Amino acid sequence: MRATVIHAPKDIRVEDVPDPVVRQPTDAVVRVLRACICGSDLWAYRGESARQPGQRIGHEFLGVVEQAGTEVNGFAPGDLVVAPFVWSDGTCEYCAEGLQTSCPQGGFWGSVGSDGGQGEAVRVPFADGTLVKLPAEAASDDRLLTALLALSDVMGTGHHAAVGAGVRPGATVAVVGDGAVGLCGVLAAKRLGAERIIALGRHRVRTDIARGFGATDVVAERGEAAVAAVRELTGGHGAHAVIEAVGTEQSMRTAVGIARDGGAIGYVGVPHGSGIGLDLSVMFDRNIALRGGVAPVRAYIPELLPDVLDGTIDPSPVFDMTVGLGGVPQGYRAMDERTALKVLVKP
Amino acid sequence: MRATVIHAPKDIRVEDVPDPVVRQPTDAVVRVLRACICGSDLWAYRGESARQPGQRIGHEFLGVVEQAGTEVNGFAPGDLVVAPFVWSDGTCEYCAEGLQTSCPQGGFWGSVGSDGGQGEAVRVPFADGTLVKLPAEAASDDRLLTALLALSDVMGTGHHAAVGAGVRPGATVAVVGDGAVGLCGVLAAKRLGAERIIALGRHRVRTDIARGFGATDVVAERGEAAVAAVRELTGGHGAHAVIEAVGTEQSMRTAVGIARDGGAIGYVGVPHGSGIGLDLSVMFDRNIALRGGVAPVRAYIPELLPDVLDGTIDPSPVFDMTVGLGGVPQGYRAMDERTALKVLVKP
Incomplete structure (x- = not known):
């Protein structure tokens, strides 16, 4: 598949990378429908946050479950899901109290060895603890899909x-x-x-x-x-x-x-x-x-989701530029130069 | 009267100063029964917080109202009262919400031009907003009086x-x-x-x-x-x-x-x-x-007072040394050298 990779400050490329597969029985693979570029990605882009050359990047995405491990109970292939910007096991005491960002088994998309959100697909660890299901009909509503994507980070x-x-x-x-x-x-x-x-x-x-x-x-x-x-x-x-x-x-x-x-x-x-x-x-x-501090957005999605679905809140206007996967480097440039507020990626 | 004055770092003296009088109709004069030395007084004693030579010092006291201005409604001569470590008008919006430390008319005992608690008497601005009445019978209970003194600062x-x-x-x-x-x-x-x-x-x-x-x-x-x-x-x-x-x-x-x-x-x-x-x-x-931050102890006294009076909490053990007014300089030395935890002053 193709995914976004950061090689050095200001050196963002879209490259061929191995297809993600279920490695642990609690994993799922999600085909990305919408991703985006975050203001915090710019810290890496500008070299103010260190990255190893070749790390993936992007931590906001929603998509469709393509494969689910044998121990994934909450999701099946075909489910529309949104991912928060960290994964978490859903079973520890921090997850239980809604502080999934402190989950000892948790991690950040794009950290070394993991997939990033700005790609065609993502291996999701602890799918049951991490993903949140969305109504299938949202998939055909472009504006709604964009609003729902904001639940992965900025809205939460x-x-x-x-x-x-x-x-x-x-x-x-x-x-x-x-x-x-x-x-x-x-x-x-x-x-x-x-x-x-x-x-x-x-x-x-x-x-x-x-x-x-x-x-x-x-x-x-x-x-x-x-x-x-x-x-x-x-x-x-x-x-x-x-x-x-x-x-x-x-x-x-x-x-x-x-x-x-x-x-x-x-x-x-x-x-x-x-x-x-x-x-x-x-x-x-x-x-x-x-x-x-770092927002446990996983805890907030169940509270915010109904309000996004019924239109009480609509964060979609924060996205003011749309690119395909090949346009991601251009999206970084636009956000870095503040000619774009937030870039939506449609792989 | 006699009161404690700080002339320079490590130079604490007990001197003759003018007797306090009612200057504003909202003032009261309180004869001090118990005062004490605070760990925060040591910042001034050690020269780490600036003081002008000749400033009074001490911000914790309880005593008996000796005079009350014509606009003081809540107190009369003879009342036993405790003062929080800042005075406050009791009428502004900060006082109303229990943040008396942010009262625009408030002030700190011992600031330039005001009396300090480590003396024989104190002019109390905004007596109605500042003081809290104590049961008269507490005056004859030495242990209780000491416990109540803690409401002026450390307990709150x-x-x-x-x-x-x-x-x-x-x-x-x-x-x-x-x-x-x-x-x-x-x-x-x-x-x-x-x-x-x-x-x-x-x-x-x-x-x-x-x-x-x-x-x-x-x-x-x-x-x-x-x-x-x-x-x-x-x-x-x-x-x-x-x-x-x-x-x-x-x-x-x-x-x-x-x-x-x-x-x-x-x-x-x-x-x-x-x-x-x-x-x-x-x-x-x-x-x-x-x-x-700086504690609005005035707001807490009504809540804590009943528990001190009925013995639910007894903070008096924090006082482990007692001096008369003349012994205040020695009290500072003892606290500075950590041979005393907190020094009680009986003027």
Whole structure:
């Protein structure tokens, strides 16, 4: 089959690789219908996260089960399924409590020796613990399929941030980061009943999506000016719930600056300097909590899926460019140059 | 009157100062019956927190109302009262939601121009918002008076840490810090229903108090060895709720190391390097939350007071040395040299 491989920073290729097969009786092989490129893939693309030459890449996909091992009970060939961005055994105590990202047998698509999502097919370990079944009829609904793909990462990650930030009905929420995760954070905050949602961003295409997702205010300023603008919008207090969806020193500094005393920052931006932006003395004096991390999206899919199916939430607008498998390298370039927000891949 | 004054690092004196008087109609003057020295006073004593020469010091006291301004409604001369370690107006939105430490009109005893707790009397701004009445009969119960004094800071602060760490019935809790706050954290965790409480400490006097307060295990190791010991005690997982009551780089590093994936660190140690010990990448991968800060003890006194009065909790064992006002400098020396845990002052 063909799959995406990263050889070095900025060197993404689509190559012939061995077809995936069931190796363990708990494995399944999934033929990919939709995959995509994640903002966090760019850390590898830019060389800021190390990869071994030849590693696969891509951790978001949905598709159809092609083969299932003898110990796979929940799925049969032909089932339409979505995969969260980590696999997990579904049986350990972390999986039982909904923290599948801490499963000792879990792993990340594209790690050494495993398949990545940006390919024609994927060997899925622990299929029963990992995959979630989708209604078969969704396969013929292009828009819905795209919306469902967001459950593999960005929608669940935005939801994790909103939960971590303590979004409640009536809350004032501020969102740092206008990427797909930040935008899904807006959608998640709206879904959880936030009354006011302040999106920080200056790219019109993105802030328009934010408004469509429920943002009531947009702040185009950055840094100290952004902090001042959010404070002005909130009577000087700041937002009780802040979603941090970037992971840099600057974004975390802004998140702390716009948080209301006694509030919380829900952080899901993979830390790339954000620890430095975390001024613990300020947070201490103002009782600002920090809660989040790598999102256990597997735990959230059952909660979010019905709302995607019935159209209550539709994250599909975060995808603004579509490529075939051969176009994946071009998709990385577009996202790196911010000419695309999030690239959908149809293998 | 006589009161404690800090002139320079290690230069603590008891001097004649002007008698406090009611300046604002919302003020009261409280004659101090009991005060004490806080571990956080040592940051000033050691010169690690800046003070202007001549500032008062001490932020924990209880006593008897001597004068009350014309707009003080809740108190009259003769009332026995305890003060939290910050004053607050009792009317702003932060006070209303129980975050009195963020009251815009609030302040800290001993800040420039205000009285400190380690003196014969204190002018209390916003008496109605700040003070809490105690039963008059407590004045004649020496042990109870000492226990009630802990409500001014360490007991409420330990409780804040336990709440921040998410202590619930049945929880496994680990406590970093064997000072009075850490020990009160043990007591608070026990009160909140923790099943297992692991106290980190190596000083027998302190760990004996921890056991008396409900600690089920004591870990004497430090640093990496402490992390290994706590992990061994918890089946390799760590503690779901970690109380961090020190504030240094090392203590925070230990707190992160012993936290279970998906758990929380309730931090109340005034940050003195603890931000450096906070490895955000580790916290991100393991979904460890950080919640706490300066404790709004005023909010907790109404909840904790009945339990102190009826003996459900008795924090008085944290006081292991008693001095008169003249002995305060000696008390600082003893705490600085760790020959005393917490010094009670009877002016």
